[in-house]
Amino acid sequence: MFRQAATIAAIMAVASCSGSAGDDGTNLVTIGVSGDIDDVGDPTLGPGDPIERFEEEGQASAITYDPGTDTFTVDNLAFDGTGVYDRDDEVATLNGFRVYENNNPTERRAYKALYLESASGLSRVAVVRTGSYLGFGFGGFVYARDGEVVLPTTGQATFQGDYAGLRVFSGQGGIQYTTADAELIVDFEDFVSTRAVEGTLTNRQIFDTSGALVDTLPTLILATGDISDAGELTGNASSQRFDAGAGAFVDFEEGNYYGIIGGADADEIVGVIVVQGTDPDDATIGFQETGAFIAIETP
Numbered sequence: 001m002f003r004q005a006a007t008i009a010a011i012m013a014v015a016s017c018s019g020s021a022g023d024d025g026t027n028l029v030t031i032g033v034s035g036d037i038d039d040v041g042d043p044t045l046g047p048g049d050p051i052e053r054f055e056e057e058g059q060a061s062a063i064t065y066d067p068g069t070d071t072f073t074v075d076n077l078a079f080d081g082t083g084v085y086d087r088d089d090e091v092a093t094l095n096g097f098r099v100y101e102n103n104n105p106t107e108r109r110a111y112k113a114l115y116l117e118s119a120s121g122l123s124r125v126a127v128v129r130t131g132s133y134l135g136f137g138f139g140g141f142v143y144a145r146d147g148e149v150v151l152p153t154t155g156q157a158t159f160q161g162d163y164a165g166l167r168v169f170s171g172q173g174g175i176q177y178t179t180a181d182a183e184l185i186v187d188f189e190d191f192v193s194t195r196a197v198e199g200t201l202t203n204r205q206i207f208d209t210s211g212a213l214v215d216t217l218p219t220l221i222l223a224t225g226d227i228s229d230a231g232e233l234t235g236n237a238s239s240q241r242f243d244a245g246a247g248a249f250v251d252f253e254e255g256n257y258y259g260i261i262g263g264a265d266a267d268e269i270v271g272v273i274v275v276q277g278t279d280p281d282d283a284t285i286g287f288q289e290t291g292a293f294i295a296i297e298t299p
Contacts, residue, residue: 040258045230047151051260052144053232055274072100074113074128085113091211095179096162097292111139112175112209114164118294122146123262123270125292129166131175139166141272141290145262151231152188152266158298159184159269163201165291171284176214180204182293184222184269186261196227197235199257201273201291220275222257231261237275253277253289267297 040053066072071086085100092099100113109130117124122145129139165178184199204217218239225235234256241252259271272292279285 040228040232040234042232043229045228045232047229047231048148049230050144050146050148051230051232052142053258053260054142055140072113072115074102074111085111088112090209091177091207094177094207095164097164099177110175112166112177114166114292116162116164116292116294118263118268118270118296120263120268122264123260123268123294125270125272125294127166127272127290127292129168129175129290131168131173139168139290141274141292143258143260143270143272143292145231145260145270147262147264149231149262149264149266151261154189156185156187156189159186159199159295160298161269161293161295163273163291163293165273165289167206167287167289170286170288171282175209177207177209177211178204178217178289178291179207180217180220180291182295184259184295186227186269196225197233198222198224218252220253220273222273225257227261231266233257233259233261233269233271237273239275241280243280252280259293263297265297269293269295271295 045051069086071084073084085102088099088101094114097114097116100115102111111128111130113126113128115124115126125141125143127139127141160181160183163180163182167176167178168174180201181203182199182201184197187196199222201220201222204220206214206217208214218241220237220239223236223238225233227233237253237255237257238251239253240249243250253275254277255273255275257271257273259269261269270293272290274288274290276286276288279287
């Protein structure tokens with residue numbers, strides 16, 4: 001598997017009713033600071049910087065959107081045909097996210113992609129994965145904040161929003177969709193230190209690629225994490241399941257979450273979550289879930 005991180009040249013810009021993106025699909029969103037997730041917390045950045053982050057070891061690059069045909073192009077993914085993705089013909093939307101597939105008759109591997117933009121147009125996120133390999137395969141994610149943000153220095157705030165993910169496997173092929181309700185709580189008064197954000201993913205569900213419900217998942221805990229001066233956040237994510245044989249809760253998933261506070265009034269958070277685990281019924285099968293959310297401050 002190709003391990004080198006690929007620079008994201010641009011992130012998709014979905015056209016609104018006013019036609020904010022060019023009809024030829026070339027009006028790309030310009031992001032001020034681009035880097036992989038290892039750069040989260042860069043002390044040289046501040047709340048005045050627009051920021052884009054991509055997966056450290058992901059392969060997807062140069063993501064562009066064409067509003068005229070409702071397609072986007074992803075470069076640098078192995079065997080995804082021409083790299084042109086259009087709306088999925090079975091599940092066009094998933095918990096508010098647009099769903100895409102490389103529906104190319106000459107494709108060698110099937111890829112799925114998720115995309116969401118906030119109502120303000122200031123936050124956006126995309127995830128691409130494939131289930132066509134016995135390992136986790138190729139893919140990537142990118143999330144971004146446009147413009148500057150003024151971060152509060154007092155009070156706390158709760159952010160809630162929709163989450164959608166792609167679940168792939170090692171030890172077998174296949175891909176599934178996941179959905180959940182995301183909630184994050186930010187303590188703005190502790191911005192002078194770290195450990196200022198935490199949250200949960202609840203009501204988690206798994207769907208097959210036809211949209212049929214497969215199973216449910218336990219609540220994912222977003223442990224108390226760090227927030228940088230620029231409003232970037234990161235922390236650990238994990239869940240437990242009940243083991244009937246042991247009569248106790250045991251570890252099930254673990255990974256990380258990443259995000260950026262944005263919006264005109266620091267009232268939205270865009271981010272991604274990546275967790276892995278082992279099938280409790282077959283220790284030879286591993287799974288990886290990569291998902292995204294945009295959470296909006298509640299009144």
